[in-house]
Amino acid sequence: MTTTSPVRRPRRDAVDNRAGILAAATETIGSDPRASIDTIARSAGLSRRALYGHFADRDALIRDVISAGAQRFNDIAARVDDTDARVALARLASLLWAEASHVQVLAAIVLDDAHVQETADALAPLRRAVVAIVRRGQDDGTLRTDVALPTLARLVEEAARTVITRVDASSPDARSLAVRATLSIAGLSWRDGVELLAAHPAILEED
Template sequence: MTTRAPRRDAVENRAGILDAARSALSVDPYASVDVIARSAGLSRRTLYGHFDDREALIRELISTGAQRFNAIAESVTDADARLALARLTARLWHEAAHVQVAAALALDEAHVQHTADALAPLRRTVAALVRRGQDDGSFRSDLAAPTLARLIEEIARTVISRTDAASTGAANLAVRAVLSIAGLSWRETDELLAAHPDIVTGPTEAPA
């Protein structure tokens, strides 16, 4: 028996609900299902036809955001582990600033496990970069690769949650913080970013 593809209006309604949820939650992180449904121009019943409850809607927002983050991880191909980590950090930062609601939800402790599962490809990329950087002497080796990768994740979480994404130099700060944890001195980071100013000068489009 073949599975029927979703009707076009159903797909559009679902996308509209997600867009409305992002908008409503950016104004009020505790926005109710009723508020989100009204923002989408749909009834509460129609919304529940797509999502079982508010939590399911939030998990979907995190998942769709994670797909973009994972795609960004695949797009970074620099052979130099330092450049790759810097570029990955900057691109993820710009994307997180673009979808601040999804990023904030992902950083919420209540969704840690779901976020970790959704971001598994990105986390594997970071772990591989750390191992590569340790092998070629670019990154600190006093810590085991899994521990260093986890520290990089945690410092990135902290910077995102504590820094105004719209502030001047925010991406630069994020990159510098991550490279510092990886073991680069501030002088080494200065030299790297001076040689590759494109890394932090502006948003990079995520892959479609």
């Protein structure tokens, strides 16, 4: 008679706990960039010791938060393939709005000098996408040309990050305002922004 060994399955609890820690860290650091490991652990409903069972130290946890947030943004950038730079920029800003909590936490982490370069490196694909969109718009004259490409791309990035994290999300017009504010930095008037979104209403509904 032969016996078979039971199939070993992944430890679902461990996976769920790790995901919960990352979610708690994202929320906690978004409101307090200097949040301690104890604060994050409490937010996740775990002890400090239990948290250390998943992450060696706070820096290891922060690196995973950066990686997770950056991957979301980079994936979004890869989805935007509109040939019209104005539409592409509007769509990118709108999709990032749906990831406001991650935008906020990465913005907070950047305030910590220890992670500035790490965050910049992780977001390189997104930044390249923004530069490509702005270059296309400047080349065909649909985006402003009075500002050099690198500067305008960075201004667009900073404007998007600011409005996404500062606009009151409870407002029914919040997403539209975030997109239009980003477009305005790129050279569109408020009327142009309104007309573009009216012509492409799906932009404000995607997630």
